[in-house]
Structure formats: structure tokens, C-alpha cells
């Protein structure tokens with residue numbers, strides 16, 4: 001469910017016509033719905049009301065400060081994967097007591113910052129990292145709370161690039177090694193193991209892999225407890241999928257019905273790290289048709305947004321629905337490639353897509369672009385990054401302005417010998 005609907009033949013976000021936003025900030029631009037974001041958060045959080053839990057919104061899905069502030073106001077914590085995300089989360093007002101830090105390559109500086117701000121825990125991905133955390137904590141005269149990130153070797157049946165819980169994956173510690181890691185952790189004087197963590201992948205549309213992975217984790221928790229561990233947090237990660245085209249992912253309520261009974265009697269706090277399911281369908285990318293072009297055996301619609309603005313189609317072959325902002329009754333359909341201006345053949349937003357016929361100047365909405373859209377944007381081809389707009393009711397708020405050419409060269413210098 002989202003708040004992008006046609007009204008009087010024109011696509012609107014909540015009560016605001018998309019064309020008004022395009023006129024105000026130009027194209028391309030990202031547009032997010034406040035009502036959708038709040039509803040998605042509340043539905044997810046509410047589904048787990050019967051178990052002690054923390055929702056730690058996955059910052060990498062959409063890390064705009066305004067979005068993070070909105071999450072903070074709803075009571076969300078944050079799942080972060082870098083020092084930069086820690087900076088953003090704190091700046092947005094997310095309490096450190098609800099921040100968890102994952103990632104296979106945390107630097108000493110990042111670990112120090114995390115300990116200095118006293119975040120809830122670090123999710124540890126290797127014994128080498130465990131030792132470094134211990135060293136840094138010792139230097140600071142602190143103890144570090146950690147969760148062991150377990151790789152349960154479960155196939156999430158999603159795109160290989162967004163699968164993270166298989167044996168061959170770089171993430172986490174294998175279930176077989178978990179007890180040894182735990183023993184290592186207890187031998188380190190500045191480490192407290194307070195939880196276990198898993199995150200098996202993204203855009204999962206089936207409940208079974210979540211349940212299978214959690215069951216595996218719980219067996220392990222039992223083993224650890226028998227060895228004296230005090231596991232107070234069970235973090236099941238994120239990964240719940242959304243509808244991009246015809247997927248039918250479980251609703252948060254169905255997800256909760258499958259998960260809650262498994263953890264209800266454990267006296268531990270359930271942590272979840274949803275990203276895509278909160279923000280994915282709460283945002284669109286608005287773009288304008290620059291040209292249409294009939295190739296030898298293909299028709300191209302060339303738009304002003306490219307792979308640098310939304311890389312998911314190029315990177316994962318991901319599907320995003322593309323809608324005309326103005327409905328054209330009885331429009332002829334044509335099968336087209338929707339492509340951007342970037343000088344790469346992989347620069348496309350849609351391939352062989354049957355769409356109502358469009359012409360230069362038309363506005364298009366690339367749907368379901370709220371997650372891993374702007375956060376994966378780059379300046380490739382020296383294209384300034386596009387603005388982000390938050391709509392609430394009939395009002396629009398620019399929450400990130402369009403970059404200027406000066407922003408592209410900020411920090412660059414020509415050395416003396418070239419002057």
C-alpha cells in the first residue's frame with residue numbers, strides 16, 4: 001500500500017500532483033510520501049506488539065536525515081553499516097541505545113566511534129574483528145557489547161547479489177564455528193556477548209527461509225546458553241520483500257505470526273532491521289522523456305534519469321514499474337527500452353517493457369524507488385545527484401537539494417606542478 005495514486009488523470013503523491021513537484025524542483029527527482037513511511041513503520045512495529053522488540057531501521061535503504069528523523073520520532077532504532085551511517089543516525093536523533101552496527105569491514109576508527117557513543121551493540125562478523133574490538137575497547141577502558149553474526153547457510157531464494165546467508169557468502173560466522181567464536185569472546189576481557197544476529201538477504205518474498213534460519217539460530221542460542229552465555233538479544237536482520245511487479249511477499253502481520261511464537265518464551269529482546277519494506281514503496285523517481293528513438297529492432301525512450309540515479313535495474317536486473325504521470329486514456333502500447341543519458345549500455349531503467357506510448361517532454365514515475373535508490377546514486381558521468389522531496393498531505397519539502405556543478409569538484413585540487 002502506498003500513497004501514489006491517479007487523481008483526475010494525474011499521478012499524485014498524497015494530495016500533491018507530481019507535476020507540481022517536477023515544476024518546482026525539476027527532473028529527475030525522488031519523491032517520498034510521509035503518510036506511507038509512517039504507516040509502513042507503524043504496521044511493521046505494531047505486528048510485533050506482543051514480543052519485546054526493537055525495530056532498527058536499516059539506514060542504508062534510505063539515509064536522508066529527514067527520513068531518519070521521521071523514523072526516530074516513530075521510535076525506531078537504526079541498523080548501521082558504517083561510521084557515516086552512525087553520524088547520520090545520531091544527527092537525526094536516533095538514540096544510541098537502539099543502534100546496532102553490522103558489516104564485515106569495520107575500521108578501528110568506526111569501532112572507536114561506536115564505542116564512544118555507547119551504541120547498543122556491534123554485530124561481529126569474524127574472530128579477527130572480535131580481537132580488534134577487544135583491543136579498541138581496552139584502549140578506551142570500556143567493554144564492548146557484541147552479537148555474533150551467524151551465517152545460517154539458508155538460501156533466501158532472492159537475487160545472488162542480495163543473498164547474504166549462504167556458506168559461500170562473506171557475511172557472518174558459520175554456525176559450526178559459533179561456539180568457538182563464543183569461547184574466544186569470553187576469553188577477551190573487554191567483550192560482552194549479549195546477542196546473536198543473522199541477516200540472510202534482501203527482497204525475500206517467502207516466509208520459510210526466515211523461519212528456517214531463525215530455528216537454526218535458536219538451536220545455537222541454546223548451545224551457547226548451556227556454555228554459560230547470557231544471550232539477551234536475538235537479531236533476525238531485515239530482508240522482508242516488497243511488491244515491485246507481481247511478487248506477493250508476506251505482510252508484516254503474517255511475518256510476525258510466523259516469527260513471534262518462536263521467540264516469545266525466550267526472555268530476550270527481538271531485534272529486527274527492516275529497510276526495503278519500510279521505504280521501498282514509499283518513494284518514486286520522477287523523470288522526463290528527452291527523446292524517443294526508433295532503433296533497428298527496438299524502440300527507445302530516452303529519459304533524463306540514468307543508472308547513476310537509480311542503479312538497481314543495471315546492477316540486479318531489477319524490475320521497477322514505470323507509469324506516465326498523466327494518464328492517457330486508450331493510449332497505444334508499445335514495447336520499449338527506457339534508457340538514461342549515461343554512456344553505458346547497462347544504463348537502462350526498463351527493458352522490453354510494454355508501455356503506453358510516450359513523447360518527448362512527458363513525465364514518468366519510476367515506482368518503488370524509495371529503497372536503495374538515492375542511497376546508491378553516484379556522480380558517474382559527472383551528473384549532479386538529484387533532489388529528494390518529502391510530501392506530507394498537500395505540502396512538499398525539499399529534504400535534499402539538487403547538487404550543483406561546484407559540488408562535483410569539491411575537494412579536488414590541481415597540484416602546483418600542473419598549474
Ligand SMILES: *Cc1c(COP(=O)(O)O)cnc(C)c1O
Nearest residue numbers: 058102199202238239273275276
Ligand atoms: C541491508 C541490511 C538490512 C536491510 O535489508 P532490507 O532487505 O532492506 O530489509 C538489514 N540488516 C543488515 C545487516 C543489512 O546488511
